[in-house]
Amino acid sequence: MLEEIKQRVKKECSNPDFKHHKWFWDYHIIPMKNIALTLAKDYDIDSEVIELIAYLHDIAKIRGMDNHAPEGAKIASEWIKEHPQKDLIVECIEKHNKPFEEDSDPVKLIASADAVSHFLSPFFEIFFWENPDKEIKDILVGNLRKAEKDWNRILLPKARDMCRKEYEALKRFS
Numbered sequence: 001m002l003e004e005i006k007q008r009v010k011k012e013c014s015n016p017d018f019k020h021h022k023w024f025w026d027y028h029i030i031p032m033k034n035i036a037l038t039l040a041k042d043y044d045i046d047s048e049v050i051e052l053i054a055y056l057h058d059i060a061k062i063r064g065m066d067n068h069a070p071e072g073a074k075i076a077s078e079w080i081k082e083h084p085q086k087d088l089i090v091e092c093i094e095k096h097n098k099p100f101e102e103d104s105d106p107v108k109l110i111a112s113a114d115a116v117s118h119f120l121s122p123f124f125e126i127f128f129w130e131n132p133d134k135e136i137k138d139i140l141v142g143n144l145r146k147a148e149k150d151w152n153r154i155l156l157p158k159a160r161d162m163c164r165k166e167y168e169a170l171k172r173f174s
Contacts, residue, residue, distance in 0.1 A: 002052055005079060009055045012062045023126055024062065029055065031121040035162065036113035042158055043105050049085050053092045053110050056080075069097040099155055112159035115150035119163035124170065140173045147171070 012018070013025040020028075033054035040050040056079070060072035073094035080086050092110040095103060099111035118124065124143045131139060147170045154160050 001080065001083065002048060002055075005052055005055050008079070009059060009062070012059065015062075018062055018064065020126075020130075023122075024058075027121045027126065028117060028123060029058070032057070032113050032117035035116050035120065035159075036109060038162075039109050039113055039156060039159060043109060043156070045106050045109060046085070049089060050106070050109065052080070052083075053089050053106075054113065056089070057093050057096050057110060057114060059093075070094050097153070099153060101155060103155075105156075108155040109159075112154045112156045115153040116159050116163045118146070118150050119166035119170075144170060144173060 009029065010025055013029065014021055018024065033051055036050045036054045037047055039045075040047045056072065056076045058068060058072065059075050060068035063075075065071040073090045076093050077086065077090050080089055083089060088104075088106055091104070092107050095107045096111045096114050099108050103111075124147070127139055127143060128136070147167060151160075151167050154163070
């Protein structure tokens, strides 16, 4: 199932109708998966389940849907209906944009890995390339707002340590 989901998501990422099709797989999904797997070792969470969630977490965004976390949970639920940990996978996808301290470690791990991936990949820099008509100042303000939001989603201390320098570097432009 893991390889099948990986290939399905990769194919959807390459759809030219998806605004970020030129970079999303290589510069968001794969870095996020790698960060999530690193964290999974430290928190003793099943790496195969974490990898599956990493591939699926933004499926609704890739399809251009609003409310991508709950919509993505619905899509994932259909794709993995026979998986023994379906409920956990769906919960992690549904909550990855708005985790809470009282959420389970897998939820916090996925939310944290997603946010950390923005700092440890060229995610913020890509917005300059994708928006050549915008003023640099406006892109910097938007990036800082996104960075603050992402920083607040990182609920695992080890995950914060992974990207603290990059977060501080972005803040100096404020």
